[in-house]
Amino acid sequence: AFGAAIASRINLAFLIGLLGLAVIVQIAPIFDRALARGERERILGRAFLGCVLAGIGAFLAFRLGNPYAFMGPGFFGLSLNPRWLQDLATAQTLVRGDADSPPNFQWLGRAPYFFPWWNMVMWGMGLAFGLTAWASLIWAGWRIIRGRPGALANLIPLIWVLVYFGYMGRQWVMTMRYFLPIYMALA
Numbered sequence: 001a002f003g004a005a006i007a008s009r010i011n012l013a014f015l016i017g018l019l020g021l022a023v024i025v026q027i028a029p030i031f032d033r034a035l036a037r038g039e040r041e042r043i044l045g046r047a048f049l050g051c052v053l054a055g056i057g058a059f060l061a062f063r064l065g066n067p068y069a070f071m072g073p074g075f076f077g078l079s080l081n082p083r084w085l086q087d088l089a090t091a092q093t094l095v096r097g098d099a100d101s102p103p104n105f106q107w108l109g110r111a112p113y114f115f116p117w118w119n120m121v122m123w124g125m126g127l128a129f130g131l132t133a134w135a136s137l138i139w140a141g142w143r144i145i146r147g148r149p150g151a152l153a154n155l156i157p158l159i160w161v162l163v164y165f166g167y168m169g170r171q172w173v174m175t176m177r178y179f180l181p182i183y184m185a186l187a
Contacts (some may be wrong), residue, residue, distance in 0.1 A: 001060070001061075002015050002019060002058040003014070003058035003060065003062040003063075003065065003117055004061045004062075005181075006062055007061065007065025007066035007069075008065065009181070010088065011168070011178070014164055015073075017159075017163065020052065021159060022156060023051060024155070025045060025152070026043070030043050030044060033175075037055065063075070068084050080170030094173070095172060095173045096172050097169060097173070105173055110174060112169055112171075113165075113169040116165075116168070116169050116176070116178075117165075117169070117173040119174075119176050120176060120179055120183075124176045124179070124183070125183070133186035133187070136186075137158060140154035140157075140158050157185035160182065160185050161185050164179075165182055
């Protein structure tokens with residue numbers, strides 16, 4: 001899923017951090033001193049194998065889902081395509097507001113964080129669902145801080161929303177579609 005996600009939207013590369021966090025959550029029991037050594041090794045081995053398989057699967061999904069990123073020839077031509085890299089650099093220049101082009105004029109005077117949040121709540125999710133989703137995010141964070149039972153189940157979605165919105169909410173271009181990747185976690 002990670003490879004397919006970044007093949008279609010390279011700005012979802014943030015997800016790699018979530019995969020790392022998921023691994024940390026999975027191996028957390030190894031720090032329990034009462035855990036038998038064999039069980040500790042089993043947990044670490046399983047996590048390592050999972051990371052290797054996830055990495056191979058993600059690469060294959062990216063390779064198949066975005067063939068333009070590679071020069072070729074054929075499937076095993078794995079050098080990166082300079083034109084694809086240049087297209088990424090051009091898109092980054094436009095999104096940062098470094099290019100003085102008419103489509104960028106609409107973003108003048110927009111408040112970082114508040115503008116995208118308001119659009120998500122008012123138009124993207126609707127007022128009732130949007131306010132409930134963000135209030136739930138705050139509540140989940142409060143439960144984690146307080147150490148409530150079962151609260152860590154919300155850790156990964158909470159961090160995903162905070163990191164992604166924290167990064168994207170300060171960008172020059174703040175279209176609502178850039179925030180679609182966090183809607184599911186908010187739901």
